[in-house]
Amino acid sequence: MLQPGVTSTSRAHHLRITGATKMLTVALLLISAVSTGSPRPAPNYLENHFSTENDSKEVRSVAIKRLLEVFGMEDPPATPARSHKQPPQYMLDLYNTIADVDGVTKDPTLLEGNTVRSFFDKLHSEQIEYLFNLSSVARSEKVLTAELHLFKLKPTATVPFNRHHFCKVSVFQIVDSKTNVSQGKKLVSSRLIPVHTSGWEVFTITQAVRTSMLEERSDLSLLVSVQTLVGSATDPKPVRFASGQNHHHSKQPMLVLFTDDSRRTTSPESVLRRSDDSSAGLSLPFTSFTLPITERRHARSLDYDEIPEKVPCQRMPLYVDFEEIGWSGWIVSPRGYNAYHCRGSCPFPLGQNMRPTNHATVQSIIYALKLSKAVEMPCCVPDKLFSINLLYFDDEENVVLKQYDDMVAGSCGCH
Structure with a gap:
């Protein structure tokens, strides 16, 4: 006033x-x-x-x-030398075998466990002795299979093997470097290999790696010996393996571990049961990333320009761009992936094209008849989830292939 x-x-x-x-x-x-x-x-x-x-x-x-x-990490890997590092061809081939161009798993039975780690030899010795640093392997990881990959070079001299086309190659674990060689080593693998060929030779040394993990050793030291079929030691020059010092990086000695980190596999049913509690937390990271132009136009034409209530439940694009969030320096493949998301309404009556559960059908009826004010319309949510695979450099610049469950919405339905 x-x-x-x-x-x-x-x-x-x-x-x-x-x-x-x-x-x-x-x-x-x-x-x-x-x-x-x-x-x-x-x-x-x-x-x-x-x-x-x-x-x-x-x-x-x-x-x-x-x-x-x-993705099971506290911080992104620090890879300052990423620019000059090349992932092993074996890891690239393995990734392309189990994953499509977007990283989505082709067949979940192809990969043993959910993690494959590759380690390069740290010793770089001209002798057939190798050292691998296993400090990046978590103690909780279960070692399923361990393989020593050695590239056998073409023989320069074949005189000692005129009568023999094969030789015996044995892999020993050096358990005590302070004692003499015969007492401080333990045989972990042995087999015959052809003398006159070249290429990758793989030796299974699973038990040696498991023992090192149980004893909490960070390093695995190996020694390779070559013998004739009659059991006598031979000059290693006719049977030579590539070393990290004098040969191309594509032929470096490598240790490959197939492990499982015991992460709980989430079924689509459990995702649906937890949708009310976890949907906000799970969707938060993806909402800040953009779609490629073609997918953004597609998405707008389908639902963003429409009234949500009039759009039926369907799967929509949701592209996660690793370069945009600053992860392209350590992720080898993929550069991003389409996680998809479910959008739309589940109006009464629910048709089979909306893939409703029996519970959703009953709920839609109760909602349509207004028999209870507390009952809402069924929700449009993923009813099938796929895993994706990441190929990346870790903190030690080892290349890791890891499979992550429930990362892609395969289809949507009313629940």
Whole structure:
């Protein structure tokens, strides 16, 4: 209410002057803070001005952290020398065998366990002795199979093997380097290999790696010996294996571990049971990434320009771009993948094209008849989930192939 003797016009004029005075006061305070170097005043309205930008950075930080947790990591691997590193051809071939171009698993039975790790020899000796650092393998990982991959070179001299086309190659684990060689080693693998051929030779040494893991050894030291069929030791030159020192990186000695990290496999049914509790947390990382232009147009044409209630339940694109979130430096393949998401309504009556469960059908009937105010319309959610595979460099610059369950919505339905 206006005070007696004060007109509405004068009152408005007074308010304008007061507002201008306050704005000028704030401006002077800011200029004073900058010029004197004293702390800037932080009234609520100044904090609110920057809250949107700070919130977006915080959301992105939380989203990236949550996505790392999905991939079983606390921090992204530090790979400063990534630019000159080349992944082993074996790991590339294995990835292409079990995954399509988007990283989606072709057949879940192809891979033993859910992790494949490759290690290069750290010793780089001209002798047939090798050292592998296993410190990056978690103690909780179960070693299923361990293989020593050696590239056999073409023989330079064949005189000692004129009568023999095969030789015996034995792999020993050096368990005590302080004692003599005969007492400080243990046989872990042995087999015959052809003398006159070249190419990769694979030796299974699973028990040796398991023992090292149980004894919490970070290094695995191996020694290879070559013998004739009659059992006598021979000059190793006719049977030579490539070393990391004098040969191309594609022929380096390599240890390959097939392991399982005991992560719980989530079934589609359990995803549906937990949808109310976990949907917000799981969807957060993916919402901040963009779709490729073609998919964005496709998505808009299908649902974003439509009223959600009029769009039937269907699968929509949701592309996760690893380059956009700064992970392209350590991920070899894929560069990104389409996680897809489910969008749309489940109106009564539910047709079979919406892949409804019996429970969803009953729920839609109760909702349509308004028999209970607490009952909502069935939800459009994934009813089939696929795994994806990542091929990446870890902190030690070893190449790892890892399979992650329930990462791609294969189809959507009303539940």
